[in-house]
Amino acid sequence: MSYKLIVKPTALKEIDDLPASFQERVISTLDSLQANPRPIGCKKLAGAKNRWRIRIGDYRILYMLDDSKHEIYIYRVAHRKDVYT
Numbered sequence: 778m779s780y781k782l783i784v785k786p787t788a789l790k791e792i793d794d795l796p797a798s799f800q801e802r803v804i805s806t807l808d809s810l811q812a813n814p815r816p817i818g819c820k821k822l823a824g825a826k827n828r829w830r831i832r833i834g835d836y837r838i839l840y841m842l843d844d845s846k847h848e849i850y851i852y853r854v855a856h857r858k859d860v861y862t
Contacts, residue, residue: 780811784851791854795836802833803854814842814849836860 784792784807792803809816815829822828822839831838837860839853853860 778847780814780847780849782807782811782849782851785853788851788854795854799833799836803836803838806831806833806838807851810840810849814844830860832857 792800795803806816810831816831819829819831822830827842829840829842831840835857837853837855837857838851839860841850841852842848843850
């Protein structure tokens with residue numbers, strides 16, 4: 778079953794602020810998340826119940842996963858030095 782993708786408005790702004798080459802990669806990664814919410818290379822964030830991250834070069838996508846509702850909630854997209862602050 779396909780997951781519903783919910784992107785927080787601040788995450789949309791962060792995507793808009795990315796370099797164009799990374800914007801395309803982020804958008805294609807978000808599209809693929811709907812079919813596979815735990816792709817190869819994703820990592821569960823330590824100390825968090827349903828929070829995950831995907832690495833795209835020096836950038837990270839942080840998201841929460843709700844398997845019961847089949848929803849993926851994207852809440853941060855930023856450079857690795859800034860994303861966890």
